[in-house]
Amino acid sequence: MAKIISIHSFRGGTGKSNTTANLAAYLASKGQRVGVIDTDIQSPGLHVLFALDPSEVDKALNDFLWGRCSIEQAAYDVTSRLGAAVDGKVFLIPSSLRTGEITRVLRDGYDVSLLHDGLRGLVEELALDTLLVDTHPGLNEETLLSIAVSDALIVILRPDQQDYQGTSVTVEVARSLEVPRILLVVNKTPASFDHDDVRRRVAEAYDCEVATVLPHSEELMTLASAGVFIMRHPGLPLAALYRQLGDQLL
Amino acid sequence: MKPGPAAAAVRVHRAICQLWQRASDAGSTAVASDLDKMRSAADQLRGQLKQLPQHLAETTDVDGRNKLRHDLRTPVNQVLGYCELVAEETEDAGDTRWLAALEAIESDTRALLRQIDQVGMTIVRDSDAPVPRPPPSGGWAALSRPHPAATSEGPSGTILVVDDNRQNRELLERRLRRDGFAVETAEHGVQALVLARTRRVDVVLLDIMMPVMDGYQTLEQLKGDASLRHLPVIMLSSLDEPQSISRCIERGAEDHLPKPFDPVLLRARIGASLDRKRVRDLERAYLDRIVAEKRRADDLLHGVIPIGVALSAERDLGRLLQRVLEEARRFCGADGGVLFLRKDDQLERVLLQCDSVDLSDTNPEDEGAPQAFDLHGDEGHRRPAAEAAAGRTITLDDTRGASPLDMSDARAFDRRHGYVTRSLLALPLRAVDGEVVGVLELWNATRASDGEAVPFDRAMIDVLQSLSSLAGAALASYRRETDLRQRIRHLEIRVDEANRRRDVSQITETDYFRKLRDMAREIRATTTPSTDG
Ligand SMILES: Nc1ncnc2c1ncn2[C@@H]1O[C@H](COP(=O)(O)OP(=O)(O)OP(=O)(O)O)[C@@H](O)[C@H]1O
Ligand SMILES: [Mg+2]
Numbered sequence: 001m002a003k004i005i006s007i008h009s010f011r012g013g014t015g016k017s018n019t020t021a022n023l024a025a026y027l028a029s030k031g032q033r034v035g036v037i038d039t040d041i042q043s044p045g046l047h048v049l050f051a052l053d054p055s056e057v058d059k060a061l062n063d064f065l066w067g068r069c070s071i072e073q074a075a076y077d078v079t080s081r082l083g084a085a086v087d088g089k090v091f092l093i094p095s096s097l098r099t100g101e102i103t104r105v106l107r108d109g110y111d112v113s114l115l116h117d118g119l120r121g122l123v124e125e126l127a128l129d130t131l132l133v134d135t136h137p138g139l140n141e142e143t144l145l146s147i148a149v150s151d152a153l154i155v156i157l158r159p160d161q162q163d164y165q166g167t168s169v170t171v172e173v174a175r176s177l178e179v180p181r182i183l184l185v186v187n188k189t190p191a192s193f194d195h196d197d198v199r200r201r202v203a204e205a206y207d208c209e210v211a212t213v214l215p216h217s218e219e220l221m222t223l224a225s226a227g228v229f230i231m232r233h234p235g236l237p238l239a240a241l242y243r244q245l246g247d248q249l250l
Numbered sequence: 251m252k253p254g255p256a257a258a259a260v261r262v263h264r265a266i267c268q269l270w271q272r273a274s275d276a277g278s279t280a281v282a283s284d285l286d287k288m289r290s291a292a293d294q295l296r297g298q299l300k301q302l303p304q305h306l307a308e309t310t311d312v313d314g315r316n317k318l319r320h321d322l323r324t325p326v327n328q329v330l331g332y333c334e335l336v337a338e339e340t341e342d343a344g345d346t347r348w349l350a351a352l353e354a355i356e357s358d359t360r361a362l363l364r365q366i367d368q369v370g371m372t373i374v375r376d377s378d379a380p381v382p383r384p385p386p387s388g389g390w391a392a393l394s395r396p397h398p399a400a401t402s403e404g405p406s407g408t409i410l411v412v413d414d415n416r417q418n419r420e421l422l423e424r425r426l427r428r429d430g431f432a433v434e435t436a437e438h439g440v441q442a443l444v445l446a447r448t449r450r451v452d453v454v455l456l457d458i459m460m461p462v463m464d465g466y467q468t469l470e471q472l473k474g475d476a477s478l479r480h481l482p483v484i485m486l487s488s489l490d491e492p493q494s495i496s497r498c499i500e501r502g503a504e505d506h507l508p509k510p511f512d513p514v515l516l517r518a519r520i521g522a523s524l525d526r527k528r529v530r531d532l533e534r535a536y537l538d539r540i541v542a543e544k545r546r547a548d549d550l551l552h553g554v555i556p557i558g559v560a561l562s563a564e565r566d567l568g569r570l571l572q573r574v575l576e577e578a579r580r581f582c583g584a585d586g587g588v589l590f591l592r593k594d595d596q597l598e599r600v601l602l603q604c605d606s607v608d609l610s611d612t613n614p615e616d617e618g619a620p621q622a623f624d625l626h627g628d629e630g631h632r633r634p635a636a637e638a639a640a641g642r643t644i645t646l647d648d649t650r651g652a653s654p655l656d657m658s659d660a661r662a663f664d665r666r667h668g669y670v671t672r673s674l675l676a677l678p679l680r681a682v683d684g685e686v687v688g689v690l691e692l693w694n695a696t697r698a699s700d701g702e703a704v705p706f707d708r709a710m711i712d713v714l715q716s717l718s719s720l721a722g723a724a725l726a727s728y729r730r731e732t733d734l735r736q737r738i739r740h741l742e743i744r745v746d747e748a749n750r751r752r753d754v755s756q757i758t759e760t761d762y763f764r765k766l767r768d769m770a771r772e773i774r775a776t777t778t779p780s781t782d783g
Contacts, residue, residue: 116773139757148770161744168745169753176758177770190731205743 004119004131005249006146009156010166012137015187016156018220018229019242020134021049025228026246028079028088032129035075035122037061037093039135039146046134047094048225050078061093061118071125083231091126116149130249139173147174152181152249154211158188159198164205171206183211185245190216212245214238255365256299262329262358263292269351281336281348287417288332288355295325320459322366323488324415327510329359331421334513338428363510407452407524408432412442412468413486414460422455422511429517439463443471446478453523455507458487458494466497473502480530482523486511542709549581549713558720567728571601574679574690574721579603581717582675582710583696590635590689591725597639597689598622604693607667632656638676638689643715646674647705660693675706677718681726688725690718 007020017038024034038046047054059073075091082090123131133146147153153174157163167184174182186202189195195213203210217238220229230239270285298321309315333356340348409431411422416437423433434449436442438460445451454472458465465485472478482504487494495506504526505519557577564570575589586604590597599621602609625639633656634644646653649660649671660671671693679688692714697704706714757763 116769141762144757144763144766148766149773164743164745165749168750169757172750172754173757176754176763177767178774180774192731201743205745 003129003151003249004123004133004149005152005154006133006135006150007154007156008135008143008147008170009137009163010139010170011158011163014137014156014158014163015214016137017045017049017134018225019154019156019185019187019214019245020132021046021228022230022239022242023246023249024090024132025082025086025231026243027130027249028082028086028090030246030250031087033089033091033127035091035093035126035128035131037131037133039133039142045225046092049228050090050092051081051227052076052078052092052094057094061122071122075122075126083227084234088129091128093122119149139170144173144177147179148177150179152183153179154183154185156185156187157202159186159190159193159202168206171208182208183248184208185211186213188216189213211248212241214241255362256296256302258358258362258365259292259296259299262355262362263289263296265351265355265358266292266329269348269355272351273348276347278345278348281340284332284336288329291325291328291332291417295322295329298322298325317459319366320488323363323509324418326359326363326366327488328415328417328421330356330363330510331418331425333359335421335425335428338513406430407520408434408450409520410434410436410442410445410449410451410454412436412439412454412460412465413457414438415457418457425511425513425516426520429520431520437462439465439468439471442468443478446472446481447475451481452527453504453520454481454483455486455520456483456503458485458498466501469498469501469503480527480534482527484519484523542707546709546712554581554713554716554720557717558724561721561724562727564724564728567732570724570728574717574725575601575603578690578714578717578721579692581713582692582706583698583701584675584692585694585696586671587690587692588635590639590691592625592639592686592688593622595625596622597625597635604667604669607669633659634674634676635659635689635691638678638691639686641678641680641686643678643711644674644676645706645711648672649674672703673705675711675714677711677714679718679722679725682723683726685726687722687729690714690721 005023007016007023009016020036024036027034036046036050047057056076059069061074063069063074075093077089078092079086079089119131122128133150135143135146155167155170155174157167171182171184184202184206186198189198195215199210199213202213215238217229217236219233219236220238223229223232229236230242233239266285266289270282270289273279273282273285302318302322305318306315309318333352337349337352337356340346409426411419411426411433412435413419413422414437419435419437423435426433434445434451436445440463442454442456443463446454456465456468460468463471465487469483469485472481472483479502483502484505484507485495485498485503486507486509488509498506504523507516507519557573561570561573564573571589571591575587578584579587585606586602588599588603589601591600592598623633623636625636634646637644637655644655646655649657660674663669664671673695674691674693675695676689676691678686679690681687692706695704695706695710696702
């Protein structure tokens, strides 16, 4: 049975989209069929990482959810755009999701399992092994919805005082939603930090599993979203850490 | 019938002797001493003229005859020069006793000069009528009026007199000093070039016929040297043939003065040369400024900005500091310098470089200056670096001069290494928010073109200030990172419990959330078995 995994962070710019794309590419390289949904309406970024031009996007996820099109029409096979050949598949369901519509429906007392059915439908139609949901930062209603239906939640934070309070709220809310698995990822950690120490202290502070501590990477910054890191720089330490993270989700 | 030149010379000699006797009897020793010089010149001339027929017979070529005339003119010009000078000087002093006799001697000598000019050109005829010399406008009195410059505070310029004849030099020197100029003298071209390079000179008066290095060669050397080319040169010569004049003008001489000098003409030509030089000096200064401005713009564009980028990318503090100091020194050719970092109320010296001192095996602890000092400690006399830490840019042309600043660090370094710290510049290194994070101190700037020691100039300071702000930003960001690193070492994840509970309950205690949770439970109840299976 497929897993739905949401990737979230309290603040923006922590590396959600990059983590999502790298996980997708890695899982596909392991032979999985992977779906990726970009729910970040304000600042959609995933299509850039997969080199999908907005002009190529005709139908999006909401069109499918409301029966306006079939799943094949909203999902874009970006496997050939990963930068290297993989055994599996990556389908991108781009971001014009209009979650506002969905939440309004939920609030008005309609069948709240509609999105879940939609997501499950997506999983079935495309025969997905994993569905990754890249969320909008902060805890608005549509994000809560994504978290609620997830089998696992990855919360990304930076080793920065500004992230600590919000992350603790997120973790607590996710627990309250009874998400089966919550993983913390520390990203953009300066190379000079003692990474093991960071992992220990973060795990202790949130009483939560820390999946990985990712370094701040000049190469990733230089890549500037023009591609998926592990495909471009498979030999660099950060790529190995992304793969390790992926292995924990297999 | 006019007497021949030999007879005329005898007459002039006699008149001078008589006047000398009068002056001696009257106790006018200064006049007598000048007349004595005139007498010996006239005596020399008398002897030369006696032998003239024989010399003319022996010398038939043009050059030889030129030389002959030149040798004859020299004593004549001296007689004339002293005549005029003594007349002016005595009249200035209100002593008119000698004027009439001097005027008579001068007039006879001029007549003699005209005869000499014909020597070897045609047959010297005793009957040649002397061409009367036009009297100087206003007579002696006009000439004796000092040059305006003489009345103002200082000399209006320095004239380098180059002549092999000692009496000529003396005469010119006295005349020029009277006119208010400072004077340097040289016996030949080689000496003149040395003086032109080492002393302040505004105009060169250059004789043509000289031993060792003659006037033509000297002129060529002067005009071939970029640093001396601008010096106006006035050729002095008894050789008034047009081709020798044009030869000098062609080679860059400013002007030409025939001997004997007309004092008015001498002043006029020197004045004109000085005026032209002043204009040219202004032009040059202006041009230098334009060049400096352009260099500054280029330095900024091609030098400072890329360095700023490189500095902000530097991850190793040691290398970062090294580069800041090295690049700063490169922009002003500074021989040495120090980099300080600010730590609370202290300035800590983190790096010291000095090219001409071997610091390789000295213990940094005894580098003369303390390793760190308190910014608010030394009251009254403050170190240049402490001033810079307060946000000021400090420039000293010579640290050994009087200064309200505390120079003991430079003195200690100088003593220890037998060094001389002359120019000094201290600049604050600022972070983007303006906070001073360190101080850059540089010593002994040099000019890029020739390595000459120079004070720190405006252009250097401007470029260094730009560099300092970039270096300051790089240091500040490095420091932020280090602070962050230190914080993580005893990483405190501070979470406010009360706030957290409030934020969480604001989300979870809504109908929407409860519905969501129920839905999630329902979904999991149906899918969980297969998910984990
Ligand atoms: N480990 C890292 N090292 C260096 N830069 C990183 C790292 N991870 C992400 N970045 C950079 O941070 C920026 C934000 O990354 P990304 O878009 O993945 O974050 P996001 O959380 O999805 O942001 P948003 O909230 O805007 O959607 C990007 O420029 C990315 O290149
Ligand atoms: Mg994103």
